[in-house]
Amino acid sequence: MATESPFSQSVDRTQSNSIKWQKYQGQDILPMWIADSDFKVPEAITDALHCHVDHGVFGYGSAPAHLTQLLVDRMARLYQWHIEPDWIVYLPGLVCGINLSVRATTQTNGGVLCPTPIYPPFKQAVKLGERSYQPLPITLNDQRWLLALQDDAVTPDSQLLLFCNPLNPGGTVYRRHELEAVCDFAEKHDLVVCSDEIHSDLILDPNCQHIPFASIREQAAQRSITLIAPSKTFNIAGLGASMAIIPNPTLRRAFVKAKAGIVPDVNVLAYTAAEAAYEHGQVWLDEQLALLRQHKQKLEETINALPYLTLHPIEGTYLAWIDASELPVASPFKFFEQAGVGVSPGADFGNPQFVRLNFACHTDTLNEALRRITEAVHALAQQQAQA
Missing domain, CATH: 3.40.640.10 (Type I PLP-dependent aspartate aminotransferase-like (Major domain))
Structure with missing residues (x-):
């Protein structure tokens, strides 16, 4: 029987003392901010930790x-x-x-x-x-x-x-x-x-x-x-x-x-x-990179097809630095948050007109985030056109 890939599994982190997931506990906001991933670690790491824990001395x-x-x-x-x-x-x-x-x-x-x-x-x-x-x-x-x-x-x-x-x-x-x-x-x-x-x-x-x-x-x-x-x-x-x-x-x-x-x-x-x-960990890492490359492509294509937003090519990391300087809003960070996507505010890095989005997540999470962003940006564009 084939083992399910750790990258196809949706892991519930809400009760795991995760800083990332605690931030928006009880809110309909996807946490895509702090830089840790939502993937289960390589089995070899879990096995090694179990072995050490079972030894019982720390x-x-x-x-x-x-x-x-x-x-x-x-x-x-x-x-x-x-x-x-x-x-x-x-x-x-x-x-x-x-x-x-x-x-x-x-x-x-x-x-x-x-x-x-x-x-x-x-x-x-x-x-x-x-x-x-x-x-x-x-x-x-x-x-x-x-x-x-x-x-x-x-x-x-x-x-x-x-x-x-x-x-x-x-x-x-x-x-x-x-x-x-x-x-x-x-x-x-x-x-x-x-x-x-x-x-x-x-x-x-x-x-x-x-x-x-x-x-x-x-x-x-x-x-x-x-x-x-x-x-x-x-x-x-x-x-x-x-x-x-x-x-x-x-x-x-x-x-x-x-x-x-x-x-x-x-x-x-x-x-x-x-x-x-x-x-x-190399086999696991290769599989992770393949998924992240798919996510990067989908993210770049979706964001750059929207009005107001720009995402320049991501060469490395799983962190998208999104230019929201053309968004007609006071705070791009709050705009994303109100759309139901919790990103890192660009102000923390030195430019409040940007946001940083972590795409090391389950594909369903990314798809839902992109749906929410797309919907919110199109609604804003419609409001601007009617103003």
């Missing part, structure tokens, strides 16, 4: 040597990036890695160059670290959102450049020459680059390939902190297992020092899940 743990080797082998196989085991610093989440990068590489009131619009914890990390926030605009170039490397944004206090590839929001997967330009900019201004690459496994455009920033040349590696995790890829964000890869020993020591006594170790179940994901 004491302190350390990073399994096998997990470290899986990560080393994975970087070499996927990206021809040959890393050393001692470059890896394990973290209980990627956001703390952003905060540690800010505190380890800059002084109080030091300058941090930060893309905008961008994933909110980037800007929050600068504020929490009491550093100087120095925005670099993300601009549209031939339907792709790219970081504008502006020399006049740099000051004598600038020490760190926060970077995101694939881009959240926007979905850009940076090409090699674009990464080389980032490295040239960092060398010119003597900047450390913290590269958030958590969505690196979620490449949807078949013409794109993820390239780790640190892999492009030795000068990039020596001024880089690369942040990765299996959490978005395999839907295990709630367990908390992330990694910083830091080739430069001086940078790595500063990062570890900033972490000491404040950031806890990764818990044993998170290590178990990460190990199972990287060792046995």
Whole structure:
């Protein structure tokens, strides 16, 4: 008897202590905001967790040597990036890695160059670290959102450049020459680059390939902190297992020092899940990518056929950055919410005229969301025509 695909199953998450689904509990609003998926994880992860739970002891743990080797082998196989085991610093989440990068590489009131619009914890990390926030605009170039490397944004206090590839929001997967330009900019201004690459496994455009920033040349590696995790890829964000890869020993020591006594170790179940994901999750990941590519195509076609809305091609991530600047409403976020679709407000990222929609969901959920959006936009267009 054939096993039902985890991607054809509709999973009820309303009683699972899910932040995503609790937000609109009791309301007829589809939660398509925070970046976790609605898919059951690979069976190998569940089996590994069951095995650990059945053992019945949950004491302190350390990073399994096998997990470290899986990560080393994975970087070499996927990206021809040959890393050393001692470059890896394990973290209980990627956001703390952003905060540690800010505190380890800059002084109080030091300058941090930060893309905008961008994933909110980037800007929050600068504020929490009491550093100087120095925005670099993300601009549209031939339907792709790219970081504008502006020399006049740099000051004598600038020490760190926060970077995101694939881009959240926007979905850009940076090409090699674009990464080389980032490295040239960092060398010119003597900047450390913290590269958030958590969505690196979620490449949807078949013409794109993820390239780790640190892999492009030795000068990039020596001024880089690369942040990765299996959490978005395999839907295990709630367990908390992330990694910083830091080739430069001086940078790595500063990062570890900033972490000491404040950031806890990764818990044993998170290590178990990460190990199972990287060792046995590829078939599941391939199936997920096939579905996400279908969802991306349907989303782009539907949104771009509507008045007022624009969605530029999504190269990576499962997050659609929808331009609603032509909508004749005060708040695009509230418009979507009133239509019954709960998205992330663009204001949180730096542009209130956009919304971000998570399409890592059951196909029926996406279809219903698109139906609601289409109905609401057409009703608004009719009202405008009659006004």
